[in-house]
Amino acid sequence: MEKLASDARPTRPNLAAVAALAGVSVSTASLAFSGAGPVSAATRAKVLAAAATLDYDGPDPRARSLRRGRSGIIGVVMEDRLRDAFRDPMNIALLDGIADEAGGGGVGLLLLTDNGAGDSGIAVAPLDAVVLVGCSRRLDESVAILRRRAIPMVAIEAEHRAGVLAIDLDNRAGSRVAAQHLRDLGHTHVAIVSLPIDDSRRSRPLRAEPATAGTGFTALERLRGARDVFPAIGGWVSNGSSIEEGVAAGIELLDHENRPTAIIAQSDLLAVGVIRAAEQLGLRIPHDLSVIGFDGARIDGVAPYDLTTLVQPAVEKGRAAGRAILEFLAGGTPQAVAFTSEFHAGNTTAPPMAASTRAN
Amino acid sequence: MEKLASDARPTRPNLAAVAALAGVSVSTASLAFSGAGPVSAATRAKVLAAAATLDYDGPDPRARSLRRGRSGIIGVVMEDRLRDAFRDPMNIALLDGIADEAGGGGVGLLLLTDNGAGDSGIAVAPLDAVVLVGCSRRLDESVAILRRRAIPMVAIEAEHRAGVLAIDLDNRAGSRVAAQHLRDLGHTHVAIVSLPIDDSRRSRPLRAEPATAGTGFTALERLRGARDVFPAIGGWVSNGSSIEEGVAAGIELLDHENRPTAIIAQSDLLAVGVIRAAEQLGLRIPHDLSVIGFDGARIDGVAPYDLTTLVQPAVEKGRAAGRAILEFLAGGTPQAVAFTSEFHAGNTTAPPMAASTRAN
DNA sequence: CTGTTAGCGCGTTCAC
DNA sequence: GTGAACGCGCTAACAG
Numbered sequence: 001m002e003k004l005a006s007d008a009r010p011t012r013p014n015l016a017a018v019a020a021l022a023g024v025s026v027s028t029a030s031l032a033f034s035g036a037g038p039v040s041a042a043t044r045a046k047v048l049a050a051a052a053t054l055d056y057d058g059p060d061p062r063a064r065s066l067r068r069g070r071s072g073i074i075g076v077v078m079e080d081r082l083r084d085a086f087r088d089p090m091n092i093a094l095l096d097g098i099a100d101e102a103g104g105g106g107v108g109l110l111l112l113t114d115n116g117a118g119d120s121g122i123a124v125a126p127l128d129a130v131v132l133v134g135c136s137r138r139l140d141e142s143v144a145i146l147r148r149r150a151i152p153m154v155a156i157e158a159e160h161r162a163g164v165l166a167i168d169l170d171n172r173a174g175s176r177v178a179a180q181h182l183r184d185l186g187h188t189h190v191a192i193v194s195l196p197i198d199d200s201r202r203s204r205p206l207r208a209e210p211a212t213a214g215t216g217f218t219a220l221e222r223l224r225g226a227r228d229v230f231p232a233i234g235g236w237v238s239n240g241s242s243i244e245e246g247v248a249a250g251i252e253l254l255d256h257e258n259r260p261t262a263i264i265a266q267s268d269l270l271a272v273g274v275i276r277a278a279e280q281l282g283l284r285i286p287h288d289l290s291v292i293g294f295d296g297a298r299i300d301g302v303a304p305y306d307l308t309t310l311v312q313p314a315v316e317k318g319r320a321a322g323r324a325i326l327e328f329l330a331g332g333t334p335q336a337v338a339f340t341s342e343f344h345a346g347n348t349t350a351p352p353m354a355a356s357t358r359a360n
Numbered sequence: 361m362e363k364l365a366s367d368a369r370p371t372r373p374n375l376a377a378v379a380a381l382a383g384v385s386v387s388t389a390s391l392a393f394s395g396a397g398p399v400s401a402a403t404r405a406k407v408l409a410a411a412a413t414l415d416y417d418g419p420d421p422r423a424r425s426l427r428r429g430r431s432g433i434i435g436v437v438m439e440d441r442l443r444d445a446f447r448d449p450m451n452i453a454l455l456d457g458i459a460d461e462a463g464g465g466g467v468g469l470l471l472l473t474d475n476g477a478g479d480s481g482i483a484v485a486p487l488d489a490v491v492l493v494g495c496s497r498r499l500d501e502s503v504a505i506l507r508r509r510a511i512p513m514v515a516i517e518a519e520h521r522a523g524v525l526a527i528d529l530d531n532r533a534g535s536r537v538a539a540q541h542l543r544d545l546g547h548t549h550v551a552i553v554s555l556p557i558d559d560s561r562r563s564r565p566l567r568a569e570p571a572t573a574g575t576g577f578t579a580l581e582r583l584r585g586a587r588d589v590f591p592a593i594g595g596w597v598s599n600g601s602s603i604e605e606g607v608a609a610g611i612e613l614l615d616h617e618n619r620p621t622a623i624i625a626q627s628d629l630l631a632v633g634v635i636r637a638a639e640q641l642g643l644r645i646p647h648d649l650s651v652i653g654f655d656g657a658r659i660d661g662v663a664p665y666d667l668t669t670l671v672q673p674a675v676e677k678g679r680a681a682g683r684a685i686l687e688f689l690a691g692g693t694p695q696a697v698a699f700t701s702e703f704h705a706g707n708t709t710a711p712p713m714a715a716s717t718r719a720n
Numbered sequence: 721c722t723g724t725t726a727g728c729g730c731g732t733t734c735a736c
Numbered sequence: 737g738t739g740a741a742c743g744c745g746c747t748a749a750c751a752g
Contacts, residue, residue, distance in 0.1 A: 012510065014745055025723045030747060038721055057508050061486040062431060063745035066422045066728055072484055073433070073470065083456040086446055096443040099473070106481040108470045110433065113459075121466040124432060126421040126486065148415050150372065243660035276663070300603035303636070374729055385739045390731060397732095398737060423729035426744055 013054040022050035033058055071126035072107045074098070074325060077114050077142070078133045079215065085113075088241040088269065089297045090314045091133065094156065097318020098131060102325050114142050127151055129325045132158055136215035138199070152328035154321045157218045165328075166336045167320050171218050174310040174341035175225025175264070178292045181308070181343065182262045183229055185351045187290060191260040192226050192235035193249040193270045195219035203248060206235040222266045222294060235263070238270055243299075246273015247280075254281055254289065261352035262290035268297040268309055275305060275348065286350035296344060306346035313339050373414040382410035393418055431486035432467045434458070434685060437474050437502070438493045439575070445473075448601040448629065449657045450674045451493065454516065457678020458491060462685050474499050487511055489685045492518055496575035498559070512688035514681045517578045525688075526696045527680050531578050534670040534701035535585025535624070538652045541668070541703065542622045543589055545711045547650060551620040552586050552595035553609040553630045555579035563608060566595040582626045582654065595623070598630055603659075606633015607640075614641055614649070621712035622650035628657040628669055635665060635708065646710035656704060666706035673699050 019029035024043060031037040032047040051057065065071040076095065078085045085091050099109055110127065114120035116138035122130075123145050130146055132139065132155040143161060146153055153164040160166050182190055194206055197216040206223075226233050236252050238245040246265060250273055253260060265271035271293030278289045285291060285305060296311025317339055324334040379389035384403060391397040392407040411417065425431040436455065438445045445451050459469055470487065474480035476498035482490075483505050490506055492499065492515040503521060506513055513524040520526050542550055554566055557576040566583075586593050596612050598605040606625060610633055613620060625631035631653030638649045645651060645665060656671025677699055684694040 015747095016745080026745095027724080027747075028722055031722090034747085036747090040721065043722080055508050057505055058483060059747090060426075060745055061484050062422070062426045062429070063728095064484070064747080065486055066420075066426045066730090066744090067746045067748085069422070069728080071422060071486060072481065073486075075468070081456070082459050083452060086452045086455070092443060092446045095446070095471075096441070099442050099471075103473070105479065106484045108435070108472050108481045108485050110468045110470045111455075111459075112468050113463075119464065119466065121432065121468045123418060124421050124424070124466045125468055126425055126431060126433075145417055148417050272660075300632075375731095376729080386730080387732075387740080388738055391738090394731080400737065403737080419731090420729055423744095424731085426728090426746090427730050427732085429744080 012060075013056040015056075015059060018047060018050045018054055018056050021054060022046045030059070065126055070128050070329075073110050073125070073127055074102055074107055075110045075112050075122065075125060075127040075130040076133060077112045077120075077122065077130060077135060077139070079113070079115060079135055079138065081113060082111065084240055085133075088267070089299070090241075090267075090295055090312070093314035094133060094318040094321075097315040097320075098322040099318075100315070101319045101322025103322070114139050116141065122146065129328055130154070131156065131321050131325065132164065134158060134218055136217060138215060152325060154324050154328075156317055156321055159217050165324055165334060167317055167324070168336070168338040169218075169312055169317065170338065170340045171221035172225040172228070174294065174312070174343075175222040175266075176228045177225075177343050178264055178294065178310060179226045179229035179233075181345075181349065182264070182290060182292065185262075185290065185349060187262040187352050189258075189260045189352075190230050190233060190262045190264060191253050192223065192233050193246060193253070193263060193265045193274060194223055194235065194237050195241055195266045195270075196239055197223070197237055201239045202237075203239045203245065204237050205252075206237045208232050208234055219266060226264050233264075241267040241269045243269050243273040243276065246270035247277045248273070250274035250277025251281070254278055254283065260289075262292070262349070265291060265293050268293035268295040268299055268302075268307060271307055271309065271348075272299055272302050275302070275307075286348050287353055290349040290352070292349055294341070296341075305348050307344075308346040308349040309344050310341040311344050312341040372420075373416040375416075375419060378407060378410045378414055378416050381414060382406045390419070425486060430488050430689075433470050433485070433487055434462055434467055435470045435472050435482065435485060435487040435490040436493060437472045437480075437482065437490060437495060437499070439473070439475060439495055439498065441473060442471065444600055445493075448627070449659070450601075450627075450655055450672070453674035454493060454678040454681075457675040457680075458682040459678075460675070461679045461682025463682070474502050476501065482506065489513070489688055491516065491681050491685065492524065494518060494578055496577060498575060512685060514684050514688075516677055516681055519577055525684055525694060527677055527684070528696070528698040529578075529672055529677065530698065530700045531581035532585040532588070534654065534672070534703075535582040535626075536588045537585075537703050538624055538654070538670060539586045539589035539593075541705075541709065542624070542650060542652065545622075545650065545709060547622040547712050549618075549620045549712075550590050550593060550622045550624060551613050552583065552593050553606060553613070553623060553625045553634060554583055554595065554597050555601055555626045555630075556599055557583070557597055561599045562597075563599045563605065564597050565612075566597045568592050568594055579626060586624055593624075601627040601629045603629050603633040603636065606630035607637045608633070610634035610637025611641070614638060614643065620649075622652070622709070625651065625653050628653035628655040628659055628662075628667060631667055631669065631708075632659055632662050635662070646708050647713055650709035650712070652709055654701070656701075665708050667704075668706040668709040669704050670701040671704050672701040
């Protein structure tokens with residue numbers, strides 16, 4: 001009795017129901033929807049009509065993905081909280097590049113954050129492939145899981161790992177160019193404002209220690225580049241790429257007697273913040289202080305300055321990641337890619353003021 | 361023969377294999393992983409050991425999601441390209457709020473863009489629920505599909521639709537407050553810089569036409585609010601919420617004799633752009649021009665101004681959406697939510713200069 | 721061109 | 737506590 005009563009379908013119609021109503025077999029109905037095989041126009045029409053009658057609109061994505069072994073979902077893993085990650089325009093450009101290249105044809109980007117704690121969803125999401133965005137060793141466990149699952153991985157600017165395709169940027173060489181530029185101008189007292197270099201996420205002075213371990217791979221590489229030229233360079237460790245952090249760092253570094261004549265900021269956002277701080281302190285750019293950034297973000301609000309910086313191809317990095325993933329999914333074996341940043345000479349750097357003219 | 365040869369498993373181990381090796385049944389093994397049922401500690405240990413031996417690490421997400429009818433994925437649909445959507449800090453705050461509330465426990469946010477063309481992935485992604493972010497009628501078809509699939513939908517600031525839970529903001533009332541503020545100060549010649557109001561995505565003058573149709577629901581609501589106070593208000597339609605667009609609009613509206621004494625910008629980013637444009641033209645804020653924004657984005661780079669604006673609870677909107685979705689998924693029927701924006705009196709508005717003092 | 725048959729890998733009834 | 741069997745909804749082989 002109950003069974004008969006519940007015959008009024010409280011459940012979504014399935015392909016079998018449609019096929020039955022259309023008077024064809026399930027496989028035929030399946031082909032009619034996927035369009036992957038030879039189906040006569042008449043049959044397809046019948047199937048579609050039956051589907052319309054039943055309010056059925058295509059195969060269930062979950063069953064489809066089980067059967068095909070593909071979900072159409074690409075995971076994008078970041079270590080930060082979303083709000084922090086998206087504050088940095090480089091990450092947005094990256095995402096955009098990935099979406100540009102791999103986002104068509106029914107694949108979506110699944111945003112995942114993973115701080116190594118384990119509840120990241122990485123282990124339970126139906127992923128076809130993964131892009132690791134600047135991910136540190138904290139994620140080793142997640143990476144191991146994905147590797148066992150044979151899910152292709154691409155890492156953008158991260159330490160190289162077996163089984164993870166690397167998309168790199170010449171962070172060290174670029175920073176070296178920046179530092180050399182300052183040295184060539186005659187600067188000797190130079191400080192750096194770095195991106196976060198470890199988990200602590202505390203804004204603090206940057207000592208001369210090597211800081212080998214740590215999570216901020218990009219930050220460490222850029223630091224190494226600067227130290228290739230100024231081995232003992234110190235400065236300030238920010239806790240994120242933002243103008244605010246740059247201002248704070250700038251105040252710390254500049255608001256005393258023995259201030260540096262030039263500052264290398266590890267991102268353009270930080271550089272803009274440093275410039276703001278300098279202005280607040282009454283310093284003129286570039287006469288009293290040279291500032292150089294990194295990224296080429298073309299941030300609104302730098303005006304009237306044209307920031308000297310290293311322009312990196314952020315969108316292209318994303319595109320390369322997207323292409324690599326498509327190639328993986330097509331069964332190929334994409335090659336690692338290394339991008340280079342390009343020095344842009346703006347008007348925020350100049351020779352240090354001579355001591356004579358310096359005193360006011 | 362072939363079958364025996366291929367016995368060396370080239371395929372990922374599955375639960376059955378693990379169970380066999382552990383000498384237990386599949387259901388027991390399943391329970392050992394999900395922890396959902398009573399399993400003795402000894403048995404679980406055996407299962408886990410077998411899993412480790414086989415390099416098996418937990419149920420296949422695809423099969424799991426078919427069986428349970430849940431994928432753990434929440435779709436976030438935006439109409440824009442990602443790069444445009446993420447340029448607006450409000451959208452980022454929104455995402456963050458959603459992730460905050462619904463992002464724990466193995467669910468991720470799937471970014472989908474849909475321009476109504478149909479290849480959005482919305483139809484094929486294994487979604488548990490969807491958040492529509494400011495989506496227009498162009499997405500009606502996608503919405504219909506989701507509705508037939510009985511996938512819960514939440515829409516943030518969109519025209520109300522049957523079967524879609526609304527999370528609203530008092531855009532009209534807020535804009536009315538802004539406009540009234542200017543009127544109270546004595547302004548009569550006021551212009552507006554609006555967000556995009558249709559598909560054309562062309563920056564252009566805003567005529568006095570009502571512009572009823574169109575995709576920009578939020579923009580139209582805010583426009584209506586302004587017209588509640590200044591019925592014939594005109595201005596400029598931007599093609600996105602950015603400082604650059606604000607500058608362009610500002611130049612258009614201000615660089616001639618008969619310029620307005622106040623400008624209502626539909627976003628803080630636009631407002632900052634307008635301020636920049638005004639500065640470029642040698643106008644002082646707020647003496648020569650009053651500017652009022654919307655959002656309360658606290659944009660880096662407004663200094664030294666404290667922008668007069670309407671502060672909206674963007675993160676809270678996201679949180680509400682996330683909570684609503686969780687409630688839907690728990691079988692409940694969440695209620696629509698309407699948020700209100702709050703007027704913040706900064707220092708970018710003032711009475712219009714008297715004619716006598718005006719002519720420098 | 722179309723129908724039949726077997727699973728994909730798992731969770732969940734039931735019994736024992 | 738544990739085991740056996742069934743089916744989620746679909747698609748990939750093959751057979752006709």
